[in-house]
Each structure stands twice: as C-alpha cells, then as structure tokens.
Amino acid sequence: xxxxxxxxxxxxxxxxxxxxxxxxxxxxxxxxxxxxxxxxxxxxxxxxxxxxxxxxxxxxxxxxxxxxxxxxxxxxxxxxxxxxxxxxxxxxxxxxxxxxxxxxxxxxxxxxxxxxxxxxxxxxxxxxxxxxxxxxxxxxxxxxxxxxxxxxxxxxxxxxxxxxxxxxxxxxxxxxxxxxxxxxxxxxxxx
Amino acid sequence: xxxxxxxxxxxxxxxxxxxxxxxxxxxxxxxxxxxxxxxxxxxxxxxxxxxxxxxxxxxxxxxxxxxxxxxxxxxxxxxxxxxxxxxxxxxxxxxxxxxxxxxxxxxxxxxxxxxxxxxxxxxxxxxxxxxxxxxxxxxxxxxxxxxxxxxxxxxxxxxxxxxxxxxxxxxxxxxxxxxxxxxxxxxxxxxxxxxxxxxxxxxxxxxxxxxxxxxxxxxxxxxxxxxxxxxxxxxxxxxxxxxxxxxxxxxxxxxxxxxxxxxxxxxxxxxxxxxxxxxxxxxxxxxxxxxxxxxxxxxxxxxxxxxxxxxxxxxxxxxxxxxxxxxxxxxxxxxxxxxxxxxxxxxxxxxxxxxxxxxxxxxxxxxxxxxxxxxxxxxxxxxxxxxxxxxxxxxxxxxxxxxxxxxxxxxxxxxxxxxxxxxxxxxxxxxxxxxxxxxxxxxxxxxxxxxxxxxxxxxxxxxxxxxxxxxxxxxxxxxxxxxxxxxxxxxxxxxxxxxxxxxxxxxxxxxxxxxxxxxxxxxxxxxxxxxxxxxxxxxxxxxxxxxxxxxxxxxxxxxxxxxxxxxxxxxxxxxxxxxxxxxxxxxxxxxxxxxxxxxxxxxxxxxxxxxxxxxxxxxxxxxxxxxxxxxxxx
Numbered sequence: 001x002x003x004x005x006x007x008x009x010x011x012x013x014x015x016x017x018x019x020x021x022x023x024x025x026x027x028x029x030x031x032x033x034x035x036x037x038x039x040x041x042x043x044x045x046x047x048x049x050x051x052x053x054x055x056x057x058x059x060x061x062x063x064x065x066x067x068x069x070x071x072x073x074x075x076x077x078x079x080x081x082x083x084x085x086x087x088x089x090x091x092x093x094x095x096x097x098x099x100x101x102x103x104x105x106x107x108x109x110x111x112x113x114x115x116x117x118x119x120x121x122x123x124x125x126x127x128x129x130x131x132x133x134x135x136x137x138x139x140x141x142x143x144x145x146x147x148x149x150x151x152x153x154x155x156x157x158x159x160x161x162x163x164x165x166x167x168x169x170x171x172x173x174x175x176x177x178x179x180x181x182x183x184x185x186x187x188x189x190x191x
Numbered sequence: 192x193x194x195x196x197x198x199x200x201x202x203x204x205x206x207x208x209x210x211x212x213x214x215x216x217x218x219x220x221x222x223x224x225x226x227x228x229x230x231x232x233x234x235x236x237x238x239x240x241x242x243x244x245x246x247x248x249x250x251x252x253x254x255x256x257x258x259x260x261x262x263x264x265x266x267x268x269x270x271x272x273x274x275x276x277x278x279x280x281x282x283x284x285x286x287x288x289x290x291x292x293x294x295x296x297x298x299x300x301x302x303x304x305x306x307x308x309x310x311x312x313x314x315x316x317x318x319x320x321x322x323x324x325x326x327x328x329x330x331x332x333x334x335x336x337x338x339x340x341x342x343x344x345x346x347x348x349x350x351x352x353x354x355x356x357x358x359x360x361x362x363x364x365x366x367x368x369x370x371x372x373x374x375x376x377x378x379x380x381x382x383x384x385x386x387x388x389x390x391x392x393x394x395x396x397x398x399x400x401x402x403x404x405x406x407x408x409x410x411x412x413x414x415x416x417x418x419x420x421x422x423x424x425x426x427x428x429x430x431x432x433x434x435x436x437x438x439x440x441x442x443x444x445x446x447x448x449x450x451x452x453x454x455x456x457x458x459x460x461x462x463x464x465x466x467x468x469x470x471x472x473x474x475x476x477x478x479x480x481x482x483x484x485x486x487x488x489x490x491x492x493x494x495x496x497x498x499x500x501x502x503x504x505x506x507x508x509x510x511x512x513x514x515x516x517x518x519x520x521x522x523x524x525x526x527x528x529x530x531x532x533x534x535x536x537x538x539x540x541x542x543x544x545x546x547x548x549x550x551x552x553x554x555x556x557x558x559x560x561x562x563x564x565x566x567x568x569x570x571x572x573x574x575x576x577x578x579x580x581x582x583x584x585x586x587x588x589x590x591x592x593x594x595x596x597x598x599x600x601x602x603x604x605x606x607x608x609x610x611x612x613x614x615x616x617x618x619x620x621x622x623x624x625x626x627x628x629x630x631x632x633x634x635x636x637x638x639x640x641x642x643x644x645x646x647x648x649x650x651x652x653x654x655x656x657x658x659x660x661x662x663x664x665x666x667x668x669x670x671x672x673x674x675x676x677x678x679x680x681x682x683x684x685x686x687x688x689x690x691x692x693x694x695x696x697x698x699x700x701x702x703x704x705x706x707x708x709x710x711x712x713x714x715x716x717x718x719x720x721x722x723x724x725x726x727x728x729x730x731x732x733x734x735x736x737x738x739x740x741x742x743x744x745x746x747x748x749x750x751x752x753x754x755x756x757x758x759x760x761x762x763x764x765x766x767x768x769x770x771x772x773x774x775x776x777x778x779x780x781x782x783x784x785x786x787x788x789x790x791x792x793x794x795x796x797x798x799x800x801x802x803x804x805x806x807x808x809x810x811x812x813x814x815x816x817x818x819x820x821x822x823x824x825x
Binding site for chain 1: 249
C-alpha cells in the first residue's frame with residue numbers, strides 16, 4: 001500500500017498536471033510519510049518486538065529433549081559473543097544456528113540443570129558470603145527465548161556433561177572440563 | 192468504502208470465498224503453533240489473576256518480571272501483594288536496576304492455595320508440615336532442607352497463560368523457613384535475607400552472571416579448590432585470562448590499578464584480605480573467583496555475585512547491556528493535533544533526560560525533516576516540546592522520540608494532524624461543509640475531510656485564523672482558485688462557490704491569508720485538506736466490445752486508476768494498480784462518467800472485476816467493491 005502511494009507521486013506529477021504549482025502540490029497529496037534516520041546518528045537495531053519462540057526443554061538423566069515450542073512476539077535480550085580466543089570455555093549457553101552454520105542468536109545463561117540456592121553467612125571480613133547448596137536433579141525442565149526459527153535452523157546447547165546417573169547433592173562443581181555441545185535439535189521453521 | 196491501488200491483489204468482497212478459506216488456513220496454522228503444552232494437574236487452590244504492579248509499557252516491549260504466589264491462602268493475598276511490592280522496590284533500589292527501571296514491568300500473579308506454607312519434611316530437620324498448595328512447594332529436596340522447589344510444569348503453564356511474554360519469574364513461598372532454588376522460574380521463601388539471595392539468583396538466571404566467590408561448599412570444607420582449570424568461563428564477570436589486552440572487561444579497568452590487582456599468596460586457602468582501595472570500587476583483576484582460590488579472577492573486590500554487596504561495574508554493565516533493547520522509548524498516538532509554533536506534550540514510556548523529538552511534515556517536496564528538538568520538560572512518561580512554526584503543508588506530521596543518552600534508541604513513528612496557531616496569523620481548516628477533518632492515519636499521511644463538495648455550489652470552510660483570505664482548490668487539472676470568499680466571512684468561516692466547470696475527482700482546499708507589509712504582500716498558507724469534488728467514484732455498468740472495455744459511472748477523473756482483478760485458474764490476480772509510478776492499465780478519460788481501457792495482455796478470459804480509485808487514495812474516494820464492477824473478460 002505504501003509503495004503504491006510513493007509510486008503514485010511520480011504518476012501525479014505527470015503530464016496531466018496543467019501547471020507546475022498544481023503538479024507540485026498534488027504530488028504531495030499522495031506522499032506516504034517515510035521518515036529518514038535521526039539527524040546525524042544511526043540508531044542501533046531497535047526494531048522493537050520481534051517474532052520469537054519460547055522453547056521448553058527437559059533434562060533427564062544426562063540428556064535433553066524439547067518439550068514444547070510457543071510463538072511469542074517480544075523484545076529479546078541481545079545476542080552474546082563468547083570470550084575472545086579459541087577456548088575451551090566453561091559455562092552454559094545456547095545457540096540458534098542458521099542452515100549456513102552462522103550463529104543467529106546466542107545467550108550465556110546460568111546452568112539451568114543445577115538446583116542451587118545460596119545462603120548468606122558471616123564472612124571473615126565482616127561480609128555476608130554465600131554458602132552454597134546444589135544438587136543435580138533427576139529431571140528438570142527450563143525455558144529459553146530465541147528468535148523465530150527459519151527453515152534449516154538448529155538449536156544447540158553447550159554446557160557441562162552430566163553423567164546419566166548423576167543425581168543428588170553436588171559436593172563439588174562438575175568435573176573440571178570445557179563445556180561441550182550437549183544437545184542439538186533441528187528446529188522446523190516457526191509457522 | 193475502501194481504497195487501494197496496491198499492485199498485489201487485495202481480494203474484494205466479490206472474491207470473498209477465497210479470502211475466507213485463506214484466513215481459515217492461517218488461523219489453523221496459528222492454533223497449531225500456539226497450542227500450549229499439556230499442563231500438569233495443579234495442586235490445591237486456584238489462580239486468581241495477574242496485576243501489573245510496575246507498568247512501563249506493553250509486555251512485548253519491556254522486560255517482564257513476574258512474581259508468583261505460593262502457599263498463600265485466599266485471605267493471605269494481601270500479605271503476598273506486600274511481599275511482591277517489597278521485592279519490586281528492593282530490586283528498584285539495587286543498582287543498576289533503578290536507572291533502568293523504565294525497561295522493566297513487574298507483574299504480580301495472585302494464586303490462592305488451600306493451605307499456607309510448604310511441605311517441610313522432618314527428614315531434613317523440618318517441622319513435618321504437609322501443606323496443600325497450588326504449586327506443591329517442598330523443602331528438603333535431595334536431602335538439602337533449604338532446597339525449596341515447586342512443580343515447574345504447573346508454574347510454567349500458569350505463567351505462560353497469564354503473561355506469555357514473561358522473561359523471569361520468582362515464586363514467593365509463604366514460609367519463613369529459609370530456602371529457595373534458582374532458574375528462570377526461581378523460588379524463594381521469605382526467610383532471612385530472601386531478597387538479597389533472590390537478586391543474586393536473578394544475576395545468574397536473568398543475566399548469565401557467574402559466582403565470584405572462591406569456594407564451592409565453603410572455605411575449609413573444600414579440598415580441591417586451589418587452582419581453576421585452564422578453561423575460560425563464558426560468563427562475563429569471571430576470567431582466567433591475565434593478559435590485560437584480552438580480559439573481557441578491559442574497557443572498565445581502573446587506570447590506577449596493577450594487573451593482576453590482587454593475587455592469592457596461598458592457593459591452598461581462601462584469600463580474605465580486605466579491599467586494597469578502601470571505600471572504592473576499582474575494576475581490575477582480583478584473584479579468587481568462580482569457586483577457586485587461584486587462577487580465576489573477578490573484576491572487583493566485592494560484588495553481589497561474591498558477597499551480596501552492590502553489583503560491581505562489570506556486572507552492572509552486563510545487566511545494562513541485557514536491558515538496553517527493552518529501553519526503547521514508546522510513544523502514544525498524540526491525543527491532539529500538533530499546533531505549529533506552540534508547545535505540545537507527548538505521552539508514552541521510556542523517555543529519558545536525553546530524549547529528543549524528530550519531526551517530519553508531509554509537504555509538496557516530500558516528507559520534510561525538522562529537528563531534533565530538545566524537550567522543555569521530560570519525565571519517563573511525558574515529554575513537552577515546542578512544535579516549530581513550520582509551514583503546515585499537507586496538515587499531517589510524524590513524530591518520534593530518540594533517547595540520545597541511551598544508545599539512540601528510537602520510538603515508533605506516530606502521526607498527527609498539524610494545525611496552525613491563529614494568534615500567529617496562521618490559518619487552519621478544521622471542517623468542510625460541516626465535515627471535520629478525519630483522524631490522522633499513517634496510511635494516508637495527509638489531512639482530509641471525507642465529504643463530497645458539489646460543483647456549481649457553495650462550500651463553507653470552518654477553521655481558525657482566516658484573515659483577508661483566499662481559497663485555492665487543487666484538482667487533477669490544476670488550481671481552480673484562488674477563489675474570493677463570499678460576503679459575510681469571518682476569521683472562522685469562509686464561503687466560496689465552486690465553479691460548475693470544476694473537474695470531478697479529488698479536490699484539495701487551502702486557505703491563504705494575505706498580509707500587507709512594507710516589503711510587499713506576505714502569504715500564509717493553511718493546511719491543505721483533501722476532499723472529493725462532484726461525486727464519489729461509482730460504477731454503474733461495464734460493456735465489452737472486442738478488446739475495449741468501457742466503464743460508466745460517476746466521479747471519474749483524469750487521474751483515476753483501476754485495480755483489475757481477474758480470475759486466473761484457481762486464483763485471482765490484480766492486473767491493475769501501479770507499477771513504477773504508472774498505471775498498469777492505462778485509462779482513456781472520456782468524461783467524468785466514462786473511461787475505457789484495452790484488455791491487458793496478461794488477462795484471462797472469464798470473471799473479472801474492477802475498482803476505480805482517485806488519488807490521493809483517501810477513504811471516501813474509491814468505488815470500492817461496487818458489485819457493478821463485475822464483468823466477463825473477453
């Protein structure tokens with residue numbers, strides 16, 4: 001519709017117009033408002049709400065599965081970069097990858113598998129320091145938000161590798177090791 | 192009555208069956224995607240509803256934090272509401288959230304449980320209480336009393352149904368026994384320091400921040416916490432990197448700190464030495480982080496992620512970076528026309544002290560850009576600025592707000608009618624023959640009054656600021672003005688007679704004030720207001736002779752364009768409209784009651800239908816889906 005109006009301006013300024021004044025004013029009658037960028041500045045990507053998905057995943061005995069996908073329109077946090085260098089890295093993050101292999105979206109998040117709660121305790125320096133309680137559950141579900149998937153997209157999870165029989169209180173963090181790709185799902189396009 | 196000249200077909204009512212089928216298909220697709228996963232059976236109680244207790248704009252545009260009640264009976268909902276507000280206020284006063292508060296909505300999800308509290312098994316030293324609650328909250332998971340969890344599948348189903356755009360949730364359990372668990376749906380009781388711990392967990396789940404403390408189970412309890420393995424944490428606030436040029440927070444290093452800033456002299460022990468810069472937060476490399484005594488560094492001596500103190504600058508930076516896309520200013524449609532040369536107040540959300548206003552005016556030469564304009568007063572939800580004394584041109588302006596101090600995020604563009612200030616001698620047309628200006632429409636982008644002005648008769652313009660005025664009337668064949676006003680005109684009413692010879696079709700009125708000055712006559716234009724002259728286009732019949740199609744009706748003009756819908760196979764194609772600025776089906780103008788055209792090359796024999804439209808394609812200027820537009824393509 002807008003393109004048609006913009007095009008119509010040229011049409012109006014054609015030979016039908018009998019006078020320059022008339023042609024000029026009439027041309028403006030069919031203008032669509034197409035604002036230029038803010039003066040002297042190029043705004044960053046501020047597209048506002050986008051087509052997105054909430055993906056619910058289940059962890060059970062060391063492996064992951066997609067439980068559900070739901071479309072949602074909203075602003076998403078920015079995509080993350082991994083630290084400079086070739087790695088290896090620790091931590092947990094997810095990636096939405098295009099069919100070309102390029103990363104469309106990545107977020108570094110807290111490990112969604114571990115059940116953790118801390119409690120403040122009096123520290124030697126008069127501080128209140130966290131005392132940690134953590135457990136690996138037999139199963140846990142969690143959700144992530146990603147941009148709407150396109151044909152050929154994949155969802156990848158990276159994190160510590162939990163043994164299938166890992167369950168219960170963690171007296172120590174996962175064995176020192178780099179985060180691995182722990183799951184990969186073909187993600188059919190969001191309808 | 193509708194108008195369009197889009198090159199792609201807009202199925203008319205005539206092809207209603209096709210549209211219905213397509214819409215049904217789309218609706219089915221949406222349903223398939225959005226159907227919620229099967230919810231687990233909820234425990235005892237019921238969902239009361241959701242209330243937005245901190246409202247900074249639409250859920251789709253802001254970061255949505257949802258606080259959920261668990262173990263609160265119906266009569267205890269006021270207690271829950273107080274806890275929810277307490278948490279929201281605590282978060283607001285925790286830097287940097289206060290400065291970014293305009294990016295966050297807080298929702299209170301009221302859920303009534305049959306009984307108070309949560310299960311507190313005696314196995315862990317608990318009271319043995321078994322409570323019938325909606326989300327089945329329970330302490331003592333995996334043998335840890337303070338590990339308090341709820342049924343996540345129920346919580347997620349309720350949450351997604353009530354606030355589909357939720358980003359982070361916190362279930363508040365009505366128990367003073369200390370406990371909780373982290374995650375995107377975090378859980379906390381209201382035991383000692385619960386708000387501190389909830390914010391710390393928010394740092395993990397909402398912003399991907401790592402723990403900065405130097406032990407796992409506790410100093411003295413751990414036996415293998417001496418050296419961090421040689422892997423770089425992906426989180427933004429801990430590192431194993433000691434090359435300053437490669438540290439991820441190098442941009443925030445204090446200029447007067449050594450790097451590393453503190454090193455642990457005994458990696459077999461936690462390092463409890465105090466801050467070498469008492470009373471200051473100097474970003475550097477402080478050894479002892481991420482559950483290890485040595486070889487892992489944190490950005491500052493203390494932080495929320497280390498000891499429940501204030502967030503350090505690096506963590507604040509991460510939180511701000513995450514919230515930045517949610518900081519976009521949102522602009523409400525202006526409630527009143529913009530008056531050139533006078534102050535105006537815009538409303539919305541997310542305005543900042545660095546907000547400025549961009550203005551565009553629909554004018555003859557295109558959309559003319561003005562500004563940016565700094566406001567004379569601004570709050571997060573209101574912005575007052577002085578609309579410049581610009582030429583009113585087409586009587587339509589677009590505005591948007593840019594937060595120049597917050598990443599130059601821009602609001603949506605909003606349209607408004609643009610009127611003049613009579614006190615400054617600028618005339619404005621507000622109504623034509625009793626028909627007021629139509630509300631501003633971005634898809635039209637100019638002022639118009641949806642009325643038909645008869646040719647050979649009088650027309651009354653109502654407005655403000657008419658002084659020694661003449662009237663221009665622009666048509667496809669030129670300006671038939673200036674017309675002198677009839678006797679008895681005032682500064683708010685002008686009557687003129689439209690010549691009977693005026694062409695039918697679009698007609699745009701403009702009042703021009705004349706003012707004598709020593710330098711000559713000064714002319715001041717009003718807004719130009721589009722109407723229909725003569726008759727609205729209608730089609731009364733179509734005849735076909737060979738390949739020539741003749742259309743009869745009313746209100747045709749030399750500028751008329753047609754949409755030509757033609758059934759081709761099982762679909763419908765618009766062969767008309769515009770392409771490259773020219774009509775795809777050229778019309779031969781015979782009179783304002785007759786035009787002809789030649790069968791286009793791409794047409795298929797069979798059913799066809801036309802709509803005839805007059806620029807500027809405003810409502811009330813098209814034949815629409817007049818059933819007489821149907822014919823059989825030869």
